[in-house]
Amino acid sequence: MRYISTRGQAPVLGFEDTMLTGLARDGGLYVPEALPTLSKGDIAALAGLPYEEVAVRVMAPFVAEAYDETTFGDLVEKAYAGFGHDARAPLVQLGANHYLLELFHGPTLAFKDFAMQLIGQMFQHTLARRGERVTIVGATSGDTGSAAIEAFRGLEAVDVFILYPHGRVSEVQRRQMTTPDEANVHALAISGHFDDAQARVKDMFNDFDFRDRVALAGVNSINFARVLAQVVYYFTAATALGAPHREVSFTVPTGNFGDIFAGHIAKRMGLPINKLVVATNQNDILHRCLTTGEYRTGRVAPSISPSMDIQVSSNFERALHLAYGGDGAAIAQLMEELKSGGFTVSQGALQALQEVYASGAASEAETSAAITDMLSRTGELLCPHTAVGTHVAEAYLGDTPMVILATAHPAKFPDAVEAATGIRPPLPPRMADLFDRPERITPVDNDLHAIEAIIEERRA
Numbered sequence: 001m002r003y004i005s006t007r008g009q010a011p012v013l014g015f016e017d018t019m020l021t022g023l024a025r026d027g028g029l030y031v032p033e034a035l036p037t038l039s040k041g042d043i044a045a046l047a048g049l050p051y052e053e054v055a056v057r058v059m060a061p062f063v064a065e066a067y068d069e070t071t072f073g074d075l076v077e078k079a080y081a082g083f084g085h086d087a088r089a090p091l092v093q094l095g096a097n098h099y100l101l102e103l104f105h106g107p108t109l110a111f112k113d114f115a116m117q118l119i120g121q122m123f124q125h126t127l128a129r130r131g132e133r134v135t136i137v138g139a140t141s142g143d144t145g146s147a148a149i150e151a152f153r154g155l156e157a158v159d160v161f162i163l164y165p166h167g168r169v170s171e172v173q174r175r176q177m178t179t180p181d182e183a184n185v186h187a188l189a190i191s192g193h194f195d196d197a198q199a200r201v202k203d204m205f206n207d208f209d210f211r212d213r214v215a216l217a218g219v220n221s222i223n224f225a226r227v228l229a230q231v232v233y234y235f236t237a238a239t240a241l242g243a244p245h246r247e248v249s250f251t252v253p254t255g256n257f258g259d260i261f262a263g264h265i266a267k268r269m270g271l272p273i274n275k276l277v278v279a280t281n282q283n284d285i286l287h288r289c290l291t292t293g294e295y296r297t298g299r300v301a302p303s304i305s306p307s308m309d310i311q312v313s314s315n316f317e318r319a320l321h322l323a324y325g326g327d328g329a330a331i332a333q334l335m336e337e338l339k340s341g342g343f344t345v346s347q348g349a350l351q352a353l354q355e356v357y358a359s360g361a362a363s364e365a366e367t368s369a370a371i372t373d374m375l376s377r378t379g380e381l382l383c384p385h386t387a388v389g390t391h392v393a394e395a396y397l398g399d400t401p402m403v404i405l406a407t408a409h410p411a412k413f414p415d416a417v418e419a420a421t422g423i424r425p426p427l428p429p430r431m432a433d434l435f436d437r438p439e440r441i442t443p444v445d446n447d448l449h450a451i452e453a454i455i456e457e458r459r460a
């Protein structure tokens with residue numbers, strides 16, 4: 001399979017180079033040139049299989065040129081062996097046609113582990129075979145960074161530098177990033193918010209001298225391999241609920257648009273998804289855009305669902321690419337306009353987006369009330385991001401099964417959960433000493449050259 005840039009001006013790559021390259025050299029994001037489809041029979045055959053088996057079957061067409069089936073199967077097995085639930089992504093029924101998909105049983109208690117644990121294995125395998133070494137940079141609003149540091153800590157062939165917004169992640173998230181003591185992982189606290197961190201990461205990729213000198217690689221959802229691994233749980237959930245013989249809808253707490261875009265890929269591959277509902281917090285640029293066609297950035301307002309405090313939503317570019325029929329020049333033009341504050345989606349593209357995506361937003365009060373309400377109705381304790389999802393999903397409940405992605409464990413955000421319910425969710429026993437471990441905090445200015453200088457100095 002060949003991968004092309006959303007902006008159409010970067011080299012066409014195979015899977016491994018796409019995975020190791022990060023941002024395309026024209027500033028765009030890599031996407032498959034054509035998406036494979038699974039037949040009804042192929043999809044029906046996935047029902048009831050172990051998660052790992054589904055993962056291999058769904059991802060095989062994307063990675064086949066890079067890994068033979070046995071090798072890929074081994075990488076997948078290793079990736080999910082440390083998960084705390086046999087089903088990996090269990091479904092919990094909340095009511096008639098109403099389900100939660102628990103994606104927080106991985107090592108850092110958020111959905112990011114599904115992709116990060118796998119790409120950790122794939123990076124290690126590919127870099128060892130090629131005899132190469134890379135410098136990974138990532139931006140995080142809390143969960144990507146902790147998952148990346150967990151997946152890559154101590155690995156020979158990589159140095160990892162994660163930029164997180166100083167004071168804007170939860171204490172559990174920060175400690176997950178700052179307490180690992182392996183020499184190859186570095187958490188940098190930058191002044192500003194997540195959008196600043198993500199912009200600096202993209203600046204580093206666009207600084208070709210630096211990029212090539214340090215062999216830069218990315219593990220944000222800039223990296224298509226991240227999105228790909230997240231396609232799998234749409235298949236396990238939908239087939240458990242009767243797909244391909246029955247349609248299923250999903251509501252996805254959304255910020256950078258990677259997780260819900262994975263659902264879009266699943267739909268294009270043939271999974272009968274009725275609606276993909278984008279659930280945003282008060283930083284509702286995506287909800288506004290999907291409703292009006294106007295994508296205008298503004299101030300990022302800190303919320304109790306901090307991992308979704310995002311205004312410049314990186315993967316929306318991939319959805320736009322599909323909505324504009326793969327017109328790279330049109331996407332490049334929109335992204336140029338974004339530099340001056342925003343753009344207007346064409347009528348045709350907006351219609352194409354609305355055929356796939358619905359949307360809604362939850363205020364702070366609504367998010368808190370959703371946590372309280374779910375506890376009293378079902379006994380489920382939600383993290384605030386998942387609560388944004390359950391609030392928004394209410395408007396879309398009906399005859400089609402609705403699956404809400406539970407993106408993080410409530411113990412990652414104990415203050416918000418305690419404020420809503422009076423219950424302070426404890427960390428799992430294997431993390432019980434997180435608050436006793438020493439932290440390494442490195443503050444850094446929101447300045448490209450300062451960040452690059454630290455990376456040059458610290459990488460092996």
Ligand SMILES: Cc1ncc(COP(=O)(O)O)c(C=O)c1O
Pocket residue numbers: 110111142143144253254255256257258259260307308385386407408
């Ligand atoms: C807990 C949690 N929920 C939801 C999201 C939003 O996911 P995405 O950025 O893929 O839209 C994030 C951040 O990515 C997150 O960490």
Ligand SMILES: N[C@@H](CCOP(=O)(O)O)C(=O)O
Pocket residue numbers: 139140141142143144145219220221222255256258307308314
């Ligand atoms: N919410 C994310 C933001 C980065 O998203 P990514 O999917 O592009 O890595 C986080 O927790 O860091």
